[in-house]
Amino acid sequence: MTRIKICGITTLRDALVCIEAGVHALGFNFSSESPRAVSPDKAHEIIRKLPPFVTAIGVFVEQSPDEVCQISQHTGLHAAQLHSERYGATETLAVITQIPVIKVFRTGPDFSVTEVLEYKRQTGVHHFLFDAYRPGQAGGTGERIKIETAKAIFSSTSATGPSILAGGLKPDNIEEAIRTLRPYAVDTASGVELAPGQKDPARIQAFTAAVRRADTMA
Secondary structure, eight states: OOEEEEOOOOSHHHHHHHHHHTOOEEEEEOOTTSTTBOOHHHHHHHHTTSOTTOEEEEEESSOOHHHHHHHHHHHTOSEEEEOSTTOOHHHHHHHHTTSOEEEEEEOOTTOOHHHHHHHHHHHOOOOEEEEOOBTTBSSOOOOOOOHHHHHHHHTSHHHHOSEEEOSSOOTTTHHHHHHHHOOSEEEESGGGEEETTEEOHHHHHHHHHHHHHHHHTO
């Protein structure tokens, strides 16, 4: 079963719409530069009202390891998603003592699966999210990973561990992506929105239904 994460949650309403549709994890973006940014206090108010068995994941870009740990503890996050190149092995090790880590790799021109394996060796992290690359943006670009790169990544998951596919995923392309790549999980934000930070219930329903269809065709 492909797990589903919807990122960029800014309201309790949107969180509950996602859960009702069968979403497994919700992403809360703490980057001040994101149009989907949410404050730690607001995230805390949403997360404490979530039902059991829903995973809350914090998205971090510019925060220090200490800030990541403080925000995670204050809000009740279950995992920290580290998006920036600033989170190297040393910084990650400072975070992972407090909360599980998902490390994000943006698949730019110089990307290689080798760097994922080296990062895993240095840190012990074994959950990775792969996103499309656009200069100057840490994520949420709405662009897809090049198919050749995606195939190379997801054919290596026995070595890298459970991997999450992100980047430009929408209701009309998610079935093909799952059937082609068979990721452990998929992650979308702009693909199910009316506007940045404002989710569309119809698109969320369509997205989750498409994931289920792809799973039944395995």
